[in-house]
Amino acid sequence: xxxxxxxxxxxxxxxxxxxxxxxxxxSEIMDKYKELYQIILCGDMNASLHRDNRKRxxxxxxxxxxxxxxxxxxxxxxxxxxxxxxxxxxxxxxFLFNEKCIQQxxxxxxxxxxxxxxxxxxxxxxxNFVMNVKRCTLRPTKIYTRPNWKKCDKSVYKSTIENSLxxxxxxxxxxxxxxxxxxxxxxxxxxAGMKSIPNYRKLKTLKSVGKGIWNSKISQAxxxxxxxxxIWKDKTIKNQDAVLEKQNLKxxxxxxxxxxx
Numbered sequence: 001x002x003x004x005x006x007x008x009x010x011x012x013x014x015x016x017x018x019x020x021x022x023x024x025x026x027s028e029i030m031d032k033y034k035e036l037y038q039i040i041l042c043g044d045m046n047a048s049l050h051r052d053n054r055k056r057x058x059x060x061x062x063x064x065x066x067x068x069x070x071x072x073x074x075x076x077x078x079x080x081x082x083x084x085x086x087x088x089x090x091x092x093x094x095f096l097f098n099e100k101c102i103q104q105x106x107x108x109x110x111x112x113x114x115x116x117x118x119x120x121x122x123x124x125x126x127x128n129f130v131m132n133v134k135r136c137t138l139r140p141t142k143i144y145t146r147p148n149w150k151k152c153d154k155s156v157y158k159s160t161i162e163n164s165l166x167x168x169x170x171x172x173x174x175x176x177x178x179x180x181x182x183x184x185x186x187x188x189x190x191x192a193g194m195k196s197i198p199n200y201r202k203l204k205t206l207k208s209v210g211k212g213i214w215n216s217k218i219s220q221a222x223x224x225x226x227x228x229x230x231i232w233k234d235k236t237i238k239n240q241d242a243v244l245e246k247q248n249l250k251x252x253x254x255x256x257x258x259x260x261x
Contacts, residue, residue: 105129164188
């Protein structure tokens with residue numbers, strides 16, 4: 001299932017031409033792949049199908065009609081964007097399907113209420129639909145671990161590099177092209193690392209589930225980081241002292257990064 005991520009211009013009247021140009025590019029992509037895939041267009045459209053027909057909305061509506069895109073009959077009408085200081089709200093996040101797609105996968109769209117841990121200006125919009133997914137065997141991902149430089153024997157590392165490069169210090173032994181010189185230097189650095197650092201660049205297999213990808217500890221840390229961000233943001237908006245909240249946010253994010261590594 002291929003994905004295409006596109007940023008929709010958000011500037012006001014000055015960005016209308018750029019907005020229309022972006023929709024034209026999306027139309028070309030959809031036309032290219034419509035025979036191969038079921039196309040679902042979703043995300044922050046920076047325009048609304050449920051508003052007062054301002055110019056940007058009309059451009060989006062025209063794009064939707066030209067490309068035979070629809071929203072399901074039961075599509076909810078509810079704000080999805082909330083201005084950060086409460087000036088206004090609007091519904092600008094959508095899931096769009098063609099008619100055949102709606103008949104086949106029967107999508108059901110829901111717009112979530114605002115949640116205290118959600119620090120975004122947008123609320124969550126989800127779509128549930130029926131899909132036939134072919135089962136396949138997940139291939140394990142293999143990576144080279146980061147060298148532990150704290151355990152590096154610096155004298156061995158330095159002498160190994162000097163010995164490796166010293167053998168080619170003569171003018172006749174120096175490679176003629178830059179690429180060969182870089183390869184020679186890279187080889188010397190790896191050789192020094194293997195001699196001076198235990199388990200240098202050890203090959204590790206990542207599991208598709210569990211600690212290697214995502215688990216309950218990471219999920220909890222993510223929630224705490226979002227909550228800390230909201231508390232800090234609320235205080236800064238009100239011009240209140242948020243030094244402690246800033247430090248707490250920094251600690252929560254640091255903990256999350258530790259668990260994700």
